[in-house]
Structures are given as structure tokens and as C-alpha cells.
Amino acid sequence: MREVAVIAFAQTVHTGHDAGLAEPELVGPLINEVRERTGLREFGFTCSGSCDYLAGAPFSFVSALDAIGAWPPISESHVEMDAAWALYEAWVRLQHGDVDTALVYGFGKSSQGDLREIMSVQLDPYYLAPLGLDQVSYAALQAAALGADRAELDAIVRRSRADGRANPCALDLPDPSEEEGPGVHPLRAYDAAPITDGAAAIVLAAGERARELCERPAWITGIAHRIEPHYLGMRDLAASASAADAARAAGVGKGPVDVAELHAQFSHEEIILRRALELPDGTAVNPSGGPLAANPVMATGLIRIGEAASRITEGRAARAVAHAASGPCLQHNLVAVLEG
């Protein structure tokens, strides 16, 4: 495959409330930032990820296109998925060999609606949605199937929030406390990623172009994704076969892993993903704070790739793994390996 690298990453200072900015206003400054950092004005391909249901209106990506200033007209596409899949589409497009750079972005404002209920609209509309399970309830089913240790879950949340407080873009969340509410057994309220508004952008470049534009590109040496059956009863909820398959296809086990950024929106998902990706004990997991410290839905997966790449670009890691998830209970998983 053609060598492709992350050469720039930008994200908003995420907020736990509606800060009064429309989606294009979240995205616009990030596009300017990565343009400035790379010196690129135009990109060979552009791809974004967003979800209409967060805004409660069709075509939420159309106004974002206004923000990036698509003139003259650009070669562009959009996935109604986390923008990590937009990055995958861009990586595929760069393999053709006729273009050398790509812009990827994603955005979401989950403050605008009831995210827990909105996420249940992605269930099978005939057999699952009418059961009335919201997002936290089906996550709790998975946590129960895993039989996760409470102390381990608490430690994951405590570590993530502490790391988040050290990350200027993540939320400032206190140590977890029972006062935050009961949650759905066996999950507590703090086991769920917080409601967050935000956006992120990444620039990819191929081969020599990447070396020209970036001192230390984060090369994508493997990237793959897999989906599983939708119905929870068809899966072993305590494991993630699709994350394990994607990790094997991406070559996670071919070398040491200094850092792993995992798209775990509930504390128990981190345990499942660590096992599925067969991460060594020494791997630093979610040093950015991860989704439990900032979860701008539809950008969260892309941010995992950006955070992992930043560790490489800044020379703080030699080999990093990034993961993104979609669908109920980790139905769909994407894994990327980044190297310096």
C-alpha cells in the first residue's frame, strides 16, 4: 500500500454544554488551523463525518461545507458515521495515487438533544427500538455480561478524568463520585462518557508530500475495520470479535504499543477493547483522557487517531494504536496503527 501519514491534527476546546456555536463555527477555525500548520490551501480529497440526528435536521454536513469554503468546487464526500471512517475513506482514496493530500473532519453537538434516547434510534426499528432500551441500558447489558469489577471500572474513570484535566481540550471533570447519580445497574452515571460538543480535523498526506509538509509524520502502517451482527443476542457481549479482527488486520500485534487511544464510551468498554486488541500491560491507554473525559459524538473516534498521531508527531511515542467504534455495544470497530 502507498505510505500515508497524519500530518496535522486540530480539535476544539470541547464543552459540556451548548456554547452557542453552530456546527460550521466549530469546524471553521479548525480548518484554518490545519491549513496554517501545513501551509496547504487546498486538498486533493475531503471527507467528513457527522450525524443528522444530533442536530435533529437533515443535511447537517451541508452547512459545514460552507465553513470550509468549498470554492472552487472540491472533490468531497461524507459518511454518516464517526469521522474515523471518513479518515478511512480518505486513506483509501489516497491509495489511488493521483492525489497526495486529504482533509478529514467531524463534528457533533450532543448538547442539543437527549443523546441517550437519540442513540436508541439506531436500533432495528421493528424488533429492538420498540423495547425502549436507551443507550445506557444496552451498555449496562454489556457491562453485566462482562461482569466487570467495580474497583477496576472506578479506576478507569478516575484515571481518564485526571488525564482529561491535564488535557486543555477535554472537559474538567472531578474524581468520580456516587453523587453523580445511580446510572443503570451495574453501571454508575460516571461510567458513561459525558455529553460534549466539539469537532476535530486531520490532514493526511502520502509519501514524499508528507515528509515535505511535516517534520515527523505519523505513518498509518495499518488500518482496518469490521462490523458484527446487530442483534445483541447474536454476539458474545463480553468480548469484541470485530475489534480483535480489525486489530489483527491492522497489525497491532506486530510490534510494541506505547500508546493506545480507545473509543470507549463506557468504562467497561475499555476492558473489552484492551483484551480484543491484546494490548501489552505497559501500553498507556487514553493518555488524553479518552472519551470519558470528552465525547464530541461523530468526532470522538477521529480524535483518537489525532491524539495517537500527536504522540508520534511530538516524539513522545514510537508506535501507537487508535481505535474507533460505532453501533450499539461496540458493534463496529476500526483500528489503526501509527508509527514514527
Place this chain on the structure above:
Amino acid sequence: MGNRCAVVGVGQTKYQTKRQDVSIAGLVREAALRALEDAGLTFGDIDAVVIGKAPDLFEGVMMPEAYLADALGAAGKPMMRVHTAGSVGGSTALVGASLIQAGVHDRVLVVAFEKQSESNATWALSTHPPFNASLVVGAGGYFAPHIREYIRRTGAPGHIGTLVAVKDRLNALKNPYAHLKIPGIDRAMVESTPMLWEPIRYLETCPSSDGACAMVLSSEAKVSGTPAWVHGAAMRSEAMSRAGRDTVSPQAGKDCAADVYRQAGIADPRRDLDVAEVYVPFSWYEPMWLENLGFAAEGEGWKLTESGATALDGDIPWNASGGVLSSNPIGASGLIRFAEAALQVRGMAGEHQVDGARRALGHAYGGGAQFFAMWIVGSDKP
């Protein structure tokens, strides 16, 4: 363009107002199984699945690829969901082709659908994001002023739209999958129907359909059966609210066509192509796109329509299948254009086959006439 890619299977459902006999999963599976049967393959032969549809609010199922993974045999494989407004069907084919052109996969199943009867598309189109102005006009209300501007610029006579409405519905009578079948349709019948959005009359607009379309795309090494080779593929988008953008003949459409013609070595589309399947949801978009796509000089598109050149027996048939005016499962409508182009160059279009078609254009557009997806397929290996 990368590695060679070919269409080796096409599957369509019958398009109709309500498919109450199947779920959404049943609908997409019906198209997928037909495409696999055409290719002589099974789900086991497929490496990845790409699915496209227009806004999720149309059925009320968010990110439905999660729910549809099982029905499309995607479990254990990569699956992508594309959404680029009305052009999405075309974009879905292009994303699928891109996976093969990149050398990532050998066989990709692409599927697009809309089951409009599950919800209400005009409601879904009329809501608007917070902090944004709402047009509350639906698609017809949005595009009618652009058509009036086209007529003002070109001085086209008022009956041109009627000619397209009749021609496409006569073609639909030859297509077993078409939704609208109106035997005996003529100008008088179209002109007797109510004016919806001036100058668009009831029979000059597309229907609301349930339906799905699927294609199996293959790498050169794994080609089976009768291939339609991809000679060119391109997408272009432009910002909706840019001041000074020409919404009647958008630059993104011109650029996309120029890109795809360059890849396929097309110097004069009217002469070098044998048939075109172009996204014409309102009758007047035929003359408008004839100009935008370079089949006619600026201001001359309506003359080509009037001359009969775009009829099934004309020198450059447009929408031999009956087009979007005859079947409109919105998210699938673009993929149907791409699939019908492939059927023509495979010689498998049945009664609406254009004799000896060797090169065909598939076209889709969406948003405020700002998203474009096009491909050119041919019977010969590029």
C-alpha cells in the same frame, strides 16, 4: 484512478409507492441477492459492503448500516455508510469503486435504498438545524426558481418540460422495475395536471418510491460474467451559500463532468457517449443538465430536447430507463442511474436497451444542486 474496476452484477427491486410486504432489511436484501445472482456470486464472495441513503430522518432509523449489517451479509467484514444528499446513490458507487481502485478489496457490494413509506420525506426536508434559517419549501419549492431562471436566460418555450415528462414515462413503460407506468401519456395529459411549483406541473415531478438497488463491483482479477468497466469516476461539491454561485448551471457539475470526461477520453459527450442516465427529478432539469454536462452549448439544451435527440431512438438517449421522473427511492436514485448505465453497456437493459451501447454516463446530484457524482462505464476494458 488506480486499479481497474468493473460492475459484474446489478440488482433492483420493483419501485412502488409502498412496499408493505418487506421490512427495510428485506428490501435491501432483495436488491443485494439479485445483484449477487446476476454476478453468479454469494455473500461469501464479498469483501466489503458500502451502503448509501439520503437523510436518516426519511425512515426514522439513524445510521441504519448498524441494523442492516446482518441482512447484507456484512458481519465480519468492513461496512461503510455514505451520505451526500441526493447524489448519495452515485457517491455510494464511487466509494465502493474506490476500494477496488485502491487495491484494498477485490469484490465490493454497494447498496442504496429509500423506503419513503416508513416516514414522510417532505416533513424530514422541512426541519432545519438550530441557528439556521428554514426554507420550508421541500425540493420542488427549492428548485422551481432555478428552473424559472433557466427559462428566462434561454427563452425556452414553455412546453419543453412537458416533452421530457412524456418521453421519460414512455421509456418507463419498457422498464419492468419502473414505478410510474402511465400508458397513453401525452402532452395534453401532462398539461392537464395541477401546477405545483411554477413551472413544474404534477406530472413533471418525480414520484415518492420505496426501493433499493445494488451492484457487485469487482477487481480485474476477479471479474466474472459480463463486466461494465469503470472508465472514469469523479465527485465534486461546492458551498451552498457562496454568493455569486450559479445555481442554474453549477460549476461543481461542470468540473465533475470535465474530470470524468478527461479520465475516459471523452472529447464530445454527445458524440462519444451512447447513452446517459442523468438525475432529472423535475422535467426541466434535462435541458439544464444537457448544458451543464456539455451535451449542448449554453442556452441550447432545450433545443436538443425539442429535437428528440434524447429520446430512446434519438442520437443520444437520456434516461432510457424512465429516470428519476419514473422511479424515485431518493437515496437509491443516483445508484440506479449508475446501475442503468452499467446495464446498457453490458447489453442487459432489456426492452429499453440502446442498441450497441458501448459507453454510458451515470450522473447524480444533490443538496442545493451542489453535490455531484458521475461515472462513465464502458463495454471495453479501459
